[in-house]
Amino acid sequence: MPLVSMRQLLDEAAKGGYGVGAFNVNNMEQIQSIMEAARETQSPVIIQASRGARAYSQDRFLYHLMLAATEIYPEIPTVLHLDHGNSPETCQSAIEMGFTSVMMDGSLMPDGKTPSTFEYNVEATRKVVEMAHAKGVTVEGEIGCLGGIEDGHGAGLDGLSHLTDPEQAVEFVKATGVDALAIAIGTSHGAYKFTSKPTGETLKMDRLIEIHKKLPNTHLVMHGSSSVPKDLQDIINQYGGKLKPTWGVPVEEIQLGIKNGVRKINVDTDNRLAITGAIRKVFMEKPEEFDPRSYLKPARDAMKKVVALRMTQFGQAGHAKDYAPTSLDEMAKRYQSETVTA
Numbered sequence: 001m002p003l004v005s006m007r008q009l010l011d012e013a014a015k016g017g018y019g020v021g022a023f024n025v026n027n028m029e030q031i032q033s034i035m036e037a038a039r040e041t042q043s044p045v046i047i048q049a050s051r052g053a054r055a056y057s058q059d060r061f062l063y064h065l066m067l068a069a070t071e072i073y074p075e076i077p078t079v080l081h082l083d084h085g086n087s088p089e090t091c092q093s094a095i096e097m098g099f100t101s102v103m104m105d106g107s108l109m110p111d112g113k114t115p116s117t118f119e120y121n122v123e124a125t126r127k128v129v130e131m132a133h134a135k136g137v138t139v140e141g142e143i144g145c146l147g148g149i150e151d152g153h154g155a156g157l158d159g160l161s162h163l164t165d166p167e168q169a170v171e172f173v174k175a176t177g178v179d180a181l182a183i184a185i186g187t188s189h190g191a192y193k194f195t196s197k198p199t200g201e202t203l204k205m206d207r208l209i210e211i212h213k214k215l216p217n218t219h220l221v222m223h224g225s226s227s228v229p230k231d232l233q234d235i236i237n238q239y240g241g242k243l244k245p246t247w248g249v250p251v252e253e254i255q256l257g258i259k260n261g262v263r264k265i266n267v268d269t270d271n272r273l274a275i276t277g278a279i280r281k282v283f284m285e286k287p288e289e290f291d292p293r294s295y296l297k298p299a300r301d302a303m304k305k306v307v308a309l310r311m312t313q314f315g316q317a318g319h320a321k322d323y324a325p326t327s328l329d330e331m332a333k334r335y336q337s338e339t340v341t342a
């Protein structure tokens with residue numbers, strides 16, 4: 001099966017009342033981990049690449065790895081999504097390469113740091129929607145800004161400085177026609193999200209519920225959704241790492257989000273932790289090893305375990321064969337005839 005539209009996956013998830021994890025990749029092993037987890041759990045899949053991932057992998061390599069994934073796992077509906085596109089030009093180059101979904105993150109200026117105006121965000125996102133929908137490609141927008149800058153995506157503030165305004169969210173969806181909407185509710189990218197287990201003061205699930213009530217038909221996206229499990233932190237530190245104590249987003253809060261319109265859940269950090277812990281363990285326990293496979297294989301297995309668990313927790317497990325994929329051409333026709341709306 002060719003790479004599929006993210007809109008179709010999210011529409012199906014809404015029908016079934018479940019969420020779909022969107023996992024970041026930079027290389028072959030990460031793609032393999034996700035696809036193996038998907039086969040084991042029979043899950044539809046969203047694989048996403050940031051601008052950094054595209055640069056690191058020389059994105060044609062990544063694209064062809066994704067084509068290999070569709071050949072090797074033909075039974076798994078698989079989306080290739082651009083994470084945090086910083087400008088319409090970046091989104092355009094991803095669409096030209098064959099990404100089936102793009103995020104236009106107009107909540108920040110093209111530098112990926114400075115919060116933008118609402119007008120800029122609407123204008124840039126609307127432009128991407130027009131260009132993407134003409135090709136049947138899905139668009140995710142973002143309103144409000146996430147915290148954290150350690151990975152270059154975020155306003156450099158704490159997660160609470162630019163929460164999504166529910167009224168603006170409604171206006172934004174109407175003005176742009178996005179397929180999915182990322183909202184800011186107190187999360188941030190990276191490992192250091194919360195200094196203690198989040199409460200309603202730091203993770204604003206009430207805000208999410210309010211937005212969902214105003215936009216009941218919009219697929220909501222939670223970024224910064226790694227749970228940063230203590231056991232993965234401990235493995236890293238046990239084998240020479242130096243992570244400071246930290247808390248992520250508890251899975252039960254994500255599950256509450258899924259009951260309230262969240263259809264896409266972005267996870268990168270948990271997989272980074274799993275990979276790093278597994279590699280550190282081999283380096284410490286078998287210092288005589290120098291074949292990269294001796295540590296990349298355990299790393300791949302560790303990431304697969306995390307992804308399979310999240311797929312089960314988010315509810316996408318068991319849904320890989322629920323539907324036949326709709327081609328991007330057919331999606332383009334549907335956007336044109338407005339049978340698919342925001």
Ligand code: G3H
Nearest residue numbers: 050052053151153189268
């Ligand atoms: O949005 C952030 C993702 O974790 C990707 O991070 O830009 O370091 O690839 P990256």
Ligand code: 13P
Nearest residue numbers: 190224225226266268269
């Ligand atoms: P984490 O850093 O919590 O994994 O978030 C990833 C993300 O939101 C990618 O867009």
Ligand code: ZN
Nearest residue numbers: 153223224266
């Ligand atoms: Zn993000």
